[in-house]
Amino acid sequence: MTETVLTMSSVEAGYGGGLVLQGVDLQVDKGTITCIVGPNGAGKSTVFRVISGLLKPKNGTVTFGGRDIGGLSPSEILKSGIAQVPQNRALFPEMSVHENVLLGGYAIRRDRALLKERLAMVEEMVPLVKDRAKEHAGNLSGGQRRMVEIGRALMLDPRVVLMDEPSLGLDPKSVAKVAEVIRDMAAEGRTVLMVEQNVRLGMNLATHGVVMEQGQVRLVGDAQDIADNPEVASMYLGKTGHNA
Ligand SMILES: Nc1ncnc2c1ncn2[C@@H]1O[C@H](COP(=O)(O)OP(=O)(O)O)[C@@H](O)[C@H]1O
Ligand SMILES: [Mg+2]
Incomplete structure (x- = not known):
């Protein structure tokens, strides 16, 4: 039985006057590994900033365990059960x-x-x-x-772990170890939401995939379907990311 832990609904957010996220809808189920891919600047890290409370949504709602967390501070969100492994070290x-x-x-x-x-x-x-x-x-x-x-x-x-480009800059052995911990976390019933530049790597690890482009979600599905989608392939699979 699937249980939704995290949702974003019509979320708009940005820095200063501009909008980076232009109506993001996202649903993440308990115990899954969901991987967000998309070109640089698509808004992937911004999605994480909104979920972790570092950036307030201008419109739309973010829920965690059915509760609206859009107005909570980063420390309240952390205490409620969402932890982030940030992109910058x-x-x-x-x-x-x-x-x-x-x-x-x-x-x-x-x-x-x-x-x-x-x-x-x-x-x-x-x-x-x-x-x-x-x-x-x-x-x-x-x-x-x-x-x-x-x-x-x-x-x-944490019930939910956000990981922004966990493989970035790592050698293949280290990437394999990180992947193992991510699988262990999911096996324990934690929910992992990750961003990965390397589509192949991300979708191999994930159960669900999300493709973002220009501040919106373009495609969602089973990770394997996303990896096999010819449109995604032509958009991203040529790109090997920073570490392939
Ligand atoms: N702190 C910030 N201030 C202003 N603009 C930002 C900031 N962080 C990101 N942006 C802009 O928001 C857009 C999306 O960035 P980001 O969410 O980091 O993309 P991604 O993680 O998909 O590469 C980019 O155009 C980026 O330049
Ligand atoms: Mg990023």
Whole structure:
């Protein structure tokens, strides 16, 4: 039985006076991996900014678990169960892996028992968090840093995880590891919404696909159907992204 966790309905949003999102409709079901693809500037990251509350929609509604979250602050949205692994890297290089991950649990820092429980959960999902706990984040490879970023995002036990171009700049081995964690998250019943430049990679990992262009959703469907769609193929499959 499908259960919708996240919806966007006729969402318009932009920066300053201009509109980037021009009526975005999106429905994301529980436990799925939904991958958004589309050319640079299509508005993919802007969709994430709206969902995570960093950008207020000018029109339209965003719901999470049936509740309208369009007016909530980023910290309220985070606490309600949506975490984002951002596109721009955001670890503190001088801090240890452990300290960086603990920052993800800032909202529950006073509940020691819960914090400990969450850390244990994250260490199980992302073993590097334990294995390299004392290492400065700045000493890690790009792939290792991505794993720490994922671990940090999991500290509040989010029901929805937003991942903006998780494979960007990573070598194939690291990409495979990131893909494995994404599959693990979905297998646990979490919902993953990701943006990926590399259509083939994204659709292989995802269950559902969304094609965006010029601030609108052009196409939705099963990931494999999106990957096999000749129109999408001619639009995007020639493009290998930054890391193919
Ligand atoms: N902080 C910002 N201020 C002004 N314009 C922005 C900002 N971020 C993105 N944009 C513009 O919004 C459009 C969509 O950007 P974005 O959502 O980042 O696209 P995508 O992630 O699909 O590449 C682009 O034209 C971009 O230049
Ligand atoms: Mg982007």
